[in-house]
Amino acid sequence: MEMLNMNKELFDKSVKESEVPVLVEFWAPWCTYCRRIAPAMTKVISENQGNILIGQVNIDDEEELAELEKIEIIPTFVMYKNGKAIASIVAPESKAKIDEFITESLAK
Amino acid sequence: MEKNIIKEHIYDVIIVGGGPAGYTAALYAVRAGLDTVVLEKLSAGGQMAMTTQIDNYPGFENGVDGFDLGEKMQLGAERFGAKTELVEVNSYGLSGEIKKVSTSEGEFLGKTVIIATGAKPRELEVHKEKELVGRGVNYCAACDGMAYKGKTVAVIGGGNSAVGDALILSRIAKKVIIVHRRDSLRATKVYNDILNNTSNIEFMWNSQVSELIAEDKLKAIKLKDTHTGEEVLLEVDGIFVSVGRKPETENLDSIVNLDKAGYIVAGEDTKTNVKGVFAAGDVRTKALRQIITAAADGAIAAHYAEEYLVEGK
CATH class of the missing domain: 3.50.50.60 (FAD/NAD(P)-binding domain)
Incomplete structure (x- = not known):
């Protein structure tokens, strides 16, 4: 399953209006580590259907958004709940770490 | 799940x-x-x-x-x-x-x-290191060295693999600077003569990388003197981390x-x-x-x- 690509407009709308928490990966095409995470994300998306909304923001295309969200390092994953960022993780080293991050941030 | x-x-x-x-x-x-x-x-x-x-x-x-x-x-x-x-x-x-x-x-x-x-590879554990991998931060001279033809690179480390990397890079890059936190190499002595005869290799002793300075890619590194704490800026096109x-x-x-x-x-x-x-x-x-x-x-x-x-x- 492909990740939902978010521009600023879609990002704003999703974070503000989504009934479920939104997990956003900030990434860029040149980021070799982001590429390594992609196969795990495919599985994470299918395991979290309906539970959370998952999307990604290309920080090269969305510089202003990346700056607003204070993204300094990529890949950074941010969990948004009720329109607010509630947790983030930088460069998780395994699918298990991504799962753990989702479980822990949803429990907040 | x-x-x-x-x-x-x-x-x-x-x-x-x-x-x-x-x-x-x-x-x-x-x-x-x-x-x-x-x-x-x-x-x-x-x-x-x-x-x-x-x-x-x-x-x-x-x-x-x-x-x-x-x-x-x-x-x-x-x-x-x-x-x-x-x-x-x-x-x-x-x-x-x-x-x-x-x-x-x-x-x-x-x-x-x-x-x-x-x-x-052991990492330097310096801010932004992971993000700059492939954009100036490298861990394998034999793999990624060719991208630095005619450029200036620093090798971080003082062991055999760091010296090996420096020698590989010296044949590709314009200048290679070995950055080591001690005042002498841990590498085997056989390397000494070879290093001394390689004109484009320089050394920065008692130095530790304290900061990576980058825009879209690495531009320079900040080195901290392990004795005095003094910091200097070193302009490089890339670094090769070889700390084990x-x-x-x-x-x-x-x-x-x-x-x-x-x-x-x-x-x-x-x-x-x-x-x-x-x-x-x-x-x-x-x-x-x-x-x-x-x-x-x-x-x-x-x-x-x-x-x-x-x-x-």
């Missing part, structure tokens, strides 16, 4: 790690008719997946992207029926006839286990024999001290850690796993 469930299924071969050793072992095992699963924590390829241009794996006249090569090895093994599970291994129980591998998504049971967890490597064997201590540096003690037959348990690739004690030697280990490990399953030895 199903978690912590004991999987009743007993595999012939459990392979831990989806790099070139793991997926070559999987290819050979599955083609020998063995029921095979690969446990990988993130995605195929391992260390090579962080290198975009591999020129020392034969068969690719224009080189090959490491991530792509990893995926191809995975698909090649899966074509014959190997399975992949994206799980992280927490602990091992390998002494019995049925071996147990405990993971983030339950326990896997197998008659044999091939450990191919690899090694990783560490095997991924954290949860194998007292499960299989490890050497002092943490590598699994196993010979060219990949057999560990535990029956039915094999070590393939960078994680094993060996002289040359390359993609091709890892792949070779994978084939050998699968062969001896098959022999063990047939003959019980």
